[in-house]
Amino acid sequence: MKIGEVASAAEVSVDTVRFYERRGVLPPAERRPSGYREFPASAAGRIRSAKALQDLGFTLDEVVDALRAHDTGDATCETERWRLEAVVARLDERIAQLQRLRRKAADSLDDCRSGCCRLVGDARLV
Incomplete structure (x- = not known):
């Protein structure tokens, strides 16, 4: 997915997608030969999860840590x-x-x- 598609699917701005990528909410996107970012389809869901955790009161650092724990498969x-x-x-x-x-x-x-x-x-x- 291109960055605009991810932003639209996650209902955030393109700048938010870039910010989340820089902060580690999203893994670094693959790059096309043209330089455009290419995100997996799961990126929009990950952004929605991050936003939901922030809405609960998690800081962005806490969100990143929680998502990393989830990524390892050991989180319960x-x-x-x-x-x-x-x-x-x-x-x-x-x-x-x-x-x-x-x-x-x-x-x-x-x-x-x-x-x-x-x-x-x-x-x-x-």
């Missing part, structure tokens, strides 16, 4: 569960950080509504 739910556990732990921490930040912002808003604005750093809110 049992051996790979730790990857999802790490993502869930990271998301839980981010949610906790956002909840703390929201509480601070809400408290500042309540103070502002009551006419008692607090200092933020060295500046007043209003």
